[in-house]
Amino acid sequence: MDNTDNLFHPSLAAALMKLDPEDGEQIMEYFKTHALLTREKALLQASVREQKKLLVENAKLKKDIDQLKVQLQDKQRRRTAKALLSPPPPTLSPAPTTPVNQPSSPAGATASVPSSPPPPSSSSYDRRERQSRRRRGERKARPTSDSLSLEAEPRIDVSRLDLRVGRILSIRRHPLAETMSIQEVDVGENAPRMVVSKLGGKTHLEQLQGSLAVLLCNVKACKLRGVVSQARILCCSTPNDCIEPLAPPTGSAPGDRVTFLNYPGEPDRELQSKHRVWELLQPDLQVDCRGVANYKGCGFEVKGKGLCRAPSLTSCIIR
Incomplete structure (x- = not known):
């Protein structure tokens, strides 16, 4: 049996056949066709409304994704800038080396001359001073070059x-x-x-x-x-x-x-x-x-x- 038959009570079909035996069946077919078209129209309208709703939701999701991309790019730029601008870790200066060749003291001199640490040699002092100046120079120069590279403007056209x-x-x-x-x-x-x-x-x-x-x-x-x-x-x-x-x-x-x-x-x-x-x-x-x-x-x-x-x-x- 066609699904449209459920839309009409059997007594309605019997009444139509009694009133008009010749055209009653055609009238019933017309009613069934009209009911089927009405149902299909309602389903189509519901489908169109659902499609519009999905389009709006897709547009909103796309906008949210674009905003998240921008936020991620900003975080990456800030992280890169922080890494570039942070000063390098200080390097430890080498310990002064003790001279290998020391003049041997004569026998018995230990008791008469008190022991004292040898004064720092001028060469080791100069070496430490140069290393200290080099480290200070690197701290000043590196942020300057990094800041220039970060502030470089993109193309203007x-x-x-x-x-x-x-x-x-x-x-x-x-x-x-x-x-x-x-x-x-x-x-x-x-x-x-x-x-x-x-x-x-x-x-x-x-x-x-x-x-x-x-x-x-x-x-x-x-x-x-x-x-x-x-x-x-x-x-x-x-x-x-x-x-x-x-x-x-x-x-x-x-x-x-x-x-x-x-x-x-x-x-x-x-x-x-x-x-x-x-x-x-x-x-x-x-x-x-x-x-x-x-x-x-x-x-x-x-x-x-x-x-x-x-x-x-x-x-x-x-x-």
């Missing part, structure tokens, strides 16, 4: 920036600042990022909704007038405060990386404020006379799709 294409899903003015706005931007992740920018004063915000932009995604999240900003929209601006966001090439999609041909390399996981990477790179981020965004003459490129440009401005800075 545009490859350390995590630049991605994003789509502005919504935009509104900041309630506490007239010259600022709040955007929700899709950068190819599970959830959109909240971004606070200076696209407010002279910008027609309604024209930006749904458009593409270039975002700096590895900046540290910070609060701007009470709203947490999780990325930075790159804009070109002129001295008279004309501001417009950079436009990715046609065919770009949210999450596409913006790279530089002459500066390969992987970006930092998060830009540290103490290194001031963005501040050091910003003077070399410009829009040329053709409207192409570049770093030291090397264009902002989405591989296989083209270069990023300013919509209308030329010969201006990027910030």
Whole structure:
């Protein structure tokens, strides 16, 4: 017997057959099919809800794993630095050697001359002094060289920036600042990022909704007038405060990386404020006379799709 037969009481089937002997069986088949489809729909909805729940849990676990990796790397760096900066253990100076060839005293001289320890020779004293000076010199020189190697800055170029294409899903003015706005931007992740920018004063915000932009995604999240900003929209601006966001090439999609041909390399996981990477790179981020965004003459490129440009401005800075 089909499982759908359990959904209907036998008396219902008998009643239908009595009322309509010709079509009663077809009506029962219709009811059974409808009930089966309803059950399958409920199972499918439950499966979709479970899948969404698993996706959220996987994203949380991935974030926890990344945080644990960072903590482990920090502990390893501190342990290495402590081992390098600790002073070396002091070495024991050799005991003074007694002269082998001693003049033999004449017979009977022992009773008349009192015995006394021989004075330290000048050669052994000089040797100990040189060893002591050498040890002091090593203690001073080693920490200096180690500290220089630890404080050596990594490369400072545009490859350390995590630049991605994003789509502005919504935009509104900041309630506490007239010259600022709040955007929700899709950068190819599970959830959109909240971004606070200076696209407010002279910008027609309604024209930006749904458009593409270039975002700096590895900046540290910070609060701007009470709203947490999780990325930075790159804009070109002129001295008279004309501001417009950079436009990715046609065919770009949210999450596409913006790279530089002459500066390969992987970006930092998060830009540290103490290194001031963005501040050091910003003077070399410009829009040329053709409207192409570049770093030291090397264009902002989405591989296989083209270069990023300013919509209308030329010969201006990027910030």
